[in-house]
Amino acid sequence: MTYSYRVSIKDIAKTAGVSYSTVSRALHDSPLISQEVREQIQKIAESMGYSPNALAQGLQAKRTNSVGLVITTISDPFFADIVNGVEEEAKKAGISVFLATTRNDPDEEIKIIETFSRRRVDGVIVASSRIDTGYANRLEQIHIPVIMVNTESEEGNFIYSASVNNFTGACQGVNHLIELGHRRIGYLGVSNRLVSNKQRLEGYLDTLKKNTIDVDPAWIIINKETSPGELSLDFKIGQELGSEILKTDITAVFCYCDTIAAGVMETCRRRGFSIPQQMSVVGFDDNFICEILYPPLTTIHQPEKEIGQKAMQMILKCLAGDDVEDILLDPHLVIRESTAHPYNRSN
Amino acid sequence: MTYSYRVSIKDIAKTAGVSYSTVSRALHDSPLISQEVREQIQKIAESMGYSPNALAQGLQAKRTNSVGLVITTISDPFFADIVNGVEEEAKKAGISVFLATTRNDPDEEIKIIETFSRRRVDGVIVASSRIDTGYANRLEQIHIPVIMVNTESEEGNFIYSASVNNFTGACQGVNHLIELGHRRIGYLGVSNRLVSNKQRLEGYLDTLKKNTIDVDPAWIIINKETSPGELSLDFKIGQELGSEILKTDITAVFCYCDTIAAGVMETCRRRGFSIPQQMSVVGFDDNFICEILYPPLTTIHQPEKEIGQKAMQMILKCLAGDDVEDILLDPHLVIRESTAHPYNRSN
DNA sequence: TTGTAAGCGTTATCAA
DNA sequence: TTGATAACGCTTACAA
Numbered sequence: 184m185t186y187s188y189r190v191s192i193k194d195i196a197k198t199a200g201v202s203y204s205t206v207s208r209a210l211h212d213s214p215l216i217s218q219e220v221r222e223q224i225q226k227i228a229e230s231m232g233y234s235p236n237a238l239a240q241g242l243q244a245k246r247t248n249s250v251g252l253v254i255t256t257i258s259d260p261f262f263a264d265i266v267n268g269v270e271e272e273a274k275k276a277g278i279s280v281f282l283a284t285t286r287n288d289p290d291e292e293i294k295i296i297e298t299f300s301r302r303r304v305d306g307v308i309v310a311s312s313r314i315d316t317g318y319a320n321r322l323e324q325i326h327i328p329v330i331m332v333n334t335e336s337e338e339g340n341f342i343y344s345a346s347v348n349n350f351t352g353a354c355q356g357v358n359h360l361i362e363l364g365h366r367r368i369g370y371l372g373v374s375n376r377l378v379s380n381k382q383r384l385e386g387y388l389d390t391l392k393k394n395t396i397d398v399d400p401a402w403i404i405i406n407k408e409t410s411p412g413e414l415s416l417d418f419k420i421g422q423e424l425g426s427e428i429l430k431t432d433i434t435a436v437f438c439y440c441d442t443i444a445a446g447v448m449e450t451c452r453r454r455g456f457s458i459p460q461q462m463s464v465v466g467f468d469d470n471f472i473c474e475i476l477y478p479p480l481t482t483i484h485q486p487e488k489e490i491g492q493k494a495m496q497m498i499l500k501c502l503a504g505d506d507v508e509d510i511l512l513d514p515h516l517v518i519r520e521s522t523a524h525p526y527n528r529s530n
Numbered sequence: 531m532t533y534s535y536r537v538s539i540k541d542i543a544k545t546a547g548v549s550y551s552t553v554s555r556a557l558h559d560s561p562l563i564s565q566e567v568r569e570q571i572q573k574i575a576e577s578m579g580y581s582p583n584a585l586a587q588g589l590q591a592k593r594t595n596s597v598g599l600v601i602t603t604i605s606d607p608f609f610a611d612i613v614n615g616v617e618e619e620a621k622k623a624g625i626s627v628f629l630a631t632t633r634n635d636p637d638e639e640i641k642i643i644e645t646f647s648r649r650r651v652d653g654v655i656v657a658s659s660r661i662d663t664g665y666a667n668r669l670e671q672i673h674i675p676v677i678m679v680n681t682e683s684e685e686g687n688f689i690y691s692a693s694v695n696n697f698t699g700a701c702q703g704v705n706h707l708i709e710l711g712h713r714r715i716g717y718l719g720v721s722n723r724l725v726s727n728k729q730r731l732e733g734y735l736d737t738l739k740k741n742t743i744d745v746d747p748a749w750i751i752i753n754k755e756t757s758p759g760e761l762s763l764d765f766k767i768g769q770e771l772g773s774e775i776l777k778t779d780i781t782a783v784f785c786y787c788d789t790i791a792a793g794v795m796e797t798c799r800r801r802g803f804s805i806p807q808q809m810s811v812v813g814f815d816d817n818f819i820c821e822i823l824y825p826p827l828t829t830i831h832q833p834e835k836e837i838g839q840k841a842m843q844m845i846l847k848c849l850a851g852d853d854v855e856d857i858l859l860d861p862h863l864v865i866r867e868s869t870a871h872p873y874n875r876s877n
Numbered sequence: 878t879t880g881t882a883a884g885c886g887t888t889a890t891c892a893a
Numbered sequence: 894t895t896g897a898t899a900a901c902g903c904t905t906a907c908a909a
Contacts, residue, residue, distance in 0.1 A: 188673060191886055202896045207888060215894065232671055237648040238594065239886035242585045242901045249628075249649075257610045257617070258818070266604045270631055279645060281596075282629040284617055298626060301584040302596075324579055326535060418822065445822045452824060471605070475765065475792045477799060477824045538902055549880045554904060564878065586902035589885045 251299030268491020353386025421446015615838020700733025768793020
């Protein structure tokens with residue numbers, strides 16, 4: 184049968200010859216209604232192609248069963264995994280997710296959160312947030328759970344956070360290189376992920392120090408600042424940093440992330456440097472590209488999908504009124520083939 | 531200042547000592563209101579932290595300024611680019627996007643679209659849809675624009691479609707190999723993307739035929755069927771198909787997508803087959819992994835982001851009441867270093 | 878220029 | 894067991 188634009192509960196009531204509160208009850212399997220009438224109405228609703236209006240429901244229930252998810256860019260596999268985890272958990276709980284990207288621009292981030300707020304999402308998950316304390320306070324006024332995943336803001340106690348321990352991750356990576364016998368180890372970082380870069384750099388420095396290795400400042404190379412909102416490609420950054428690092432005397436390099444490492448490897452190859460024989464390379468993230476690269480990349484595994492899931496679960500808990508605690512997950516080393524003893528020709 | 535849960539237009543009206551329609555008008559810069567009062571009210575709204583309720587607005591306007599985006603999985607860079615394009619255009623137009631993934635399961639797909647329908651999204655974009663005509667009719671009843679991007683359903687005229695020409699893409703890839711001098715060329719396909727795989731296979735077959743090359747059935751390998759909803763990793767599929775193809779006498783292979791190609795290359799490397807010297811490899815998509823691979827992958831470029839943008843623009847046009855036409859974009863060949871003359875040792 | 882009131886589609890609280 | 898009715902927060906005729 185054909186039906187008019189959008190069938191409402193009133194339309195059903197008219198057809199069924201009952202009041203619309205009766206219809207509402209029937210549709211909700213309310214016990215205050217006769218079996219017979221209920222089935223009747225449900226059948227009619229079905230045949231009329233009724234689809235409840237979630238806006239109206241949300242308006243009245245003050246609950247939308249939706250969350251907002253804010254990421255920097257979808258192109259980075261790192262975020263893709265977070266989205267995956269969030270979406271999976273959301274689906275289980277019958278929650279829809281709004282996705283928006285900031286391109287690493289704090290102003291964009293704020294705008295997006297405002298939009299989510301207007302839409303009355305039940306919670307917000309922000310990955311790699313760069314917003315400052317000033318705005319954080321404003322966030323708090325919204326009175327919905329906000330989970331910061333791997334926050335990139337230096338300031339403030341945020342509402343809740345779920346992160347990976349960047350420091351220990353870097354320690355593991357550098358330790359691995361030291362255990363292999365390397366002494367001259369470089370660090371390749373990025374300037375536009377302030378906090379995580381800093382934490383990884385600290386892990387690097389700390390590990391070298393503990394092993395009584397004096398760091399040559401030339402070993403540490405951070406790409407130059409880009410204007411806010413501009414998101415240069417990590418692969419390209421890696422290529423550029425790679426050619427810088429080849430000017431030094433290092434035998435191994437710890438990279439901020441896998442994609443940077445990929446760029447470094449590409450440059451090494453072009454320059455005739457073989458990996459791992461002449462240069463050991465360690466990444467961070469454990470994206471799917473690690474296995475595609477040649478040689479497969481030794482890296483620090485971040486449980487990104489898990490973090491996404493956990494973040495979503497935290498929101499659910501908040502909504503249920505349960506207590507939630509911040510999460511700091513530990514990454515772990517995954518050894519592949521891009522690392523070896525220094526100048527080891529047998530590999 | 532602290533304020534109660536959520537400030538409504540009524541609260542502002544009370545504070546301002548006017549009726550709430552006046553507030554509404556002031557907030558919308560209505561001309562039927564005095565400059566003075568307007569500024570007054572806007573100031574008050576601001577200070578009270580007013581954030582309009584998009585649910586209420588949507589309910590009354592019958593327009594939510596939101597769209598639903600359905601993809602198979604976020605982990606495939608192919609979809610990531612589509613999401614990118616959609617999101618970019620949506621943002622420009624002040625539209626929020628709901629994202630949901632199907633994991634290639636048609637039942638999931640239907641559920642998701644039902645959910646979007648309840649939320650009264652203004653439009654839906656579905657990538658790689660597998661739903662059949664039966665459901666397509668139901669979709670039509672919803673009376674909102676639905677754009678199918680690279681549909682994977684064999685049946686039916688859908689509402690609107692935006693696709694890439696898989697056939698000509700494959701022709702270009704295979705032609706390139708033939709021009710390089712290859713005669714024994716393989717095809718590596720997938721079973722769970724029925725339509726696009728079929729179209730690419732047809733392009734492959736057609737091109738060989740036009741060049742009077744008799745195809746040995748052993749050259750064509752499609753991975754075995756997986757259960758619906760199960761999404762095996764293309765890289766792994768590529769690795770497996772790769773070892774099959776090495777049993778044949780081909781000198782070049784055209785792969786369904788870049789990730790498959792990456793798997794093939796990995797297998798070749800393990801088996802001591804050098805690329806492109808002993809085996810030329812062509813991919814499809816032109817993901818960012820093409821440049822990361824060694825050697826960089828020759829492939830067919832799909833304008834995925836553009837398709838996402840176009841799909842979103844089509845929805846906007848529909849909503850504006852303008853005519854829209856289906857789109858079939860042409861892919862193009864991108865030559866990198868994974869292809870060469872057969873057994874060419876000088877490269 | 879402003880206020881009143883109806884309506885968007887639900888759910889929930891009353892009475893009946 | 895059912896039916897009015899109010900309320901959710903907003904926009905917009907229609908009156909004043």
